[in-house]
Amino acid sequence: MVIKAQHVTKIYRSGQLRVEALHDLSLTIEQGEMVAIMGPSGCGKTTLLNCLSGLDTIDEGDIYIRGQNLRDLSERERTAYRGQHMGFIFQDFNLLPVLTAVENVELPLLVSKMSSRKARWRALEMLEVVGLSARARHRPAELSGGQRQRVTIARALVNNPALVWADEPTGNLDSETAAEVMELLLRLNREQNQTFVLVTHAETIGQQAHRIITMRDGKILPS
């Protein structure tokens, strides 16, 4: 298995306030799976994704990613691990407005010290995979919402990560564009055997995943 969480508890504290966002939660996700995390607002979906990916730390329990206990990594090591093995897709796109599509996509490769020629070649290849070659030199403001999300997907996958995390990847899109983006994610998952974990409110999106994990009040409901 690629992801294993055991008895995970996550508590947010600010002053006197204390919110237990994840409560004694355990799960496993296999290599190549596409899993949708669903549940009502505030049940802990984003918190779970942030903890599983090592973006945030946990209070109790253990999370193993490909056998590595995240607890044993320093924050710096976790950041490096994410850069090498993980891709992130968020709903607000997070694209840099001053850069063109291809420049946005190649950025993670330049950060990981790939030569600029190789990075450009790989970024263009990835834009082709998501069907956006014709828009490579457009800036985000010159693209539609669906096209921007495709650039985000290309950027998340450009370094061929084993694991892809997506928080509401279709959240800002109309239903037709959302279906297209989901189709693209399913194709990439199938063709490259990458593991996808996505948080979504949309039933039609979640039902296309291999498995739905339903959360309530920081716990997973039995399936």
Ligand SMILES: Nc1ncnc2c1ncn2[C@@H]1O[C@H](COP(=O)(O)OP(=O)(O)OP(=O)(O)O)[C@@H](O)[C@H]1O
């Ligand atoms: N930084 C924080 N500080 C304190 N409480 C937080 C923080 N982030 C989230 N919470 C609380 O933790 C709980 C889980 O939040 P989370 O964002 O994981 O829910 P969610 O299921 O993703 O919700 P939504 O579907 O609305 O995005 C909520 O009760 C929320 O108010």
